[in-house]
Structure formats: C-alpha cells, structure tokens
Amino acid sequence: MSELRFEGVTVRYGTGRRMMNAVDAVDLTVPPGQVVGLVGESGSGKSTLARAAVGLAPLAAGRVLLDGRQANRRAPRGTPRPVHMVFQDPYASLDPRMRVGDSVAEAVPRAALADAEDRRAEVARLFGLVGLDEGHTGVRPAELSGGQRQRVALARALAGRPSVVIADEITSALDVSIQGTVLNLVRDLQQRMGLGMLFISHNLAVVRYVSDVIAVMYLGRIVECGPAHRVLADPQHPYTRELLAAAPRRDGYAWDAAAEEGGAVADxxxxxxxxxxxxxxxxxxxxxGPLARPERTRCATLDPAPDAVARLHRTACHFAARTP
Incomplete structure (x- = not known):
C-alpha cells in the first residue's frame, strides 16, 4: 500500500490577464488503503487536480509524490502505472474501434505477462473482478450499457496494477438505478485490494458513502479536510454546510442551511x-460572512488559508473552531 501526496500543487491555464489558477497551492494526502472523497461544485478544480496526478495537466508549482517519489509522469503503454485514473465518461475513455477485452489487455504490463494466453487469462480475471462475464471481452464499447462500460474502465485501471486509483465523477454519467451498484463495486474492490483512492464527485451524498476522509474544494483550494464522520457531523466551513444541506438526508448527517446565523445570501x-x-x-x-454580518470585515481582506492548519479540519475560515 502506498501514500499519494499533493504538496503545494498549482495548475495554471491561460496567459496574461486571462491566466487563472485552476488549482492553487493544494496540499492533500491520500493515506495507504483509504478513500479520500474530494467534493465541490463544478469548476472548483477537482478534475484538474486529478489530471495533474497522472501527468495530464502540467504543474506550475508543487509536487505530486507516491511514497516520496514523483508520481505525475505519464507511463508508456504496457508498463505498470502506480497511479491510474478512471474518467467520468467511460465511452470517451475507451477506443470505440477496439474490443473491450483488447483495451484492458493493452493496459496489462508486458513485463509481467508476456505470453498471449496468460494475458487473456488475466483479462478474464479482471472482468470477473468487476462483475462482467468473459463473453463481454469480445464486444465493442457501443454494444455495452453505460454501467458495463464503466466496469470495463475500472478493469482497465486495475490492469495497470496501481497502488492508487483516482475515480473522477465515475457515477455522474450513469442512470441513478446503476449508480449504487457501481459505488458498491468500487468500495468492495478498494477494500479487497487495499488500494488508496481519490474519489471525486460534486455530490456529497455519494462521497460520504465511500469515503474515509472528506476534502472540500472551492475555487481551486481545499477549504476543509478531515475524517469523514467528523466533517459530516461537525462541518466547520460554511461552504461544507451548504453542500451538506443540499444532500439527501438519509443517514443522520444533515445541516439546516436556513438555521445559519445571519441567513443565506440569496442567489x-x-x-x-x-x-x-x-x-x-x-x-x-x-x-x-460580511454580506450578512457587516462587522466581519476580515473575511473580505484577510486570507484564512495560511492559518488553516491551526483550525479544526484544517478549515480555511476565520471563524472555524480551533484545533484542541
């Protein structure tokens, strides 16, 4: 089991006045054998951080380390990939002209299984792991349902023998009736194989189901991060409370946004x-904040991020509780 660590990671897009930090000085750790759920609304930088981890987005600053070694290098085909990513749209991530069994076989390290028969057996084993019959290996992506394609994408990720898997919005393109099945499969595979996982979603209800740790991202920065049960039971950042208030209330974790002191900022x-x-x-x-409580002028002038380490859940909020 391996630890994936982001240290001061910054990713920039554009130049001049149109330059923006899609990810801004992010520090985040995926502990060995645990699932870190990264949640935030669209445009917060979650997918960019994921792409940076596998070398698809160049870093402007910082490092991505796996057990102390640089992790964000694109590995050649047929070589082990210690960090592998499963994308949001399984159809776009699979070659529509290739049989799905060949797509998975392509990701199996050649040094480990050079013999063609052994590779076919490994593909069949991987298909079994994700709940697909061996007969599915001979079909093309268009012949499969969305849930089946996402299972193939998971099998392809596991074929590279990773230590850490990054799952980027892997249920958002699926029918609601299939999402639960895929989430159960992801959690089962992660526990059985002892993988570290960065599980990304805009839906806190999904993230809290699979995660050991929850990190909340807003405008390129982590604004709160801590053990899942603590963040859900006692959210410190107002943005986390807003996300929790919007999530379905079925497991005892809920937050009444209307009860927030000062009221909501409309629209x-x-x-x-x-x-x-x-x-x-x-x-x-x-x-x-200052729109609801004008005396809180520091919110509009002082960045709370530098002192976040001293607050509960490393929260980037001036009024979060201090760490005991």
Missing part, C-alpha cells in the same frame, strides 16, 4: 475564477 453566483475575491474566497456567497 449568489460563483465568482469569476479569473478574478478571485480578496480575503476568503467564499465571502461573496457566505451566509455568515
């Missing part, structure tokens, strides 16, 4: 990421 739009607000990035939308 606030996310800021332009090219022009990040000064101070706390969430303050123009915060239900307990």
């Amino acid at each position: 606030a739009e996310p800021p332009d990421p090219h022009h990040v607000p000064a101070g706390c990035r969430f303050h123009p939308r915060c239900p307990v």
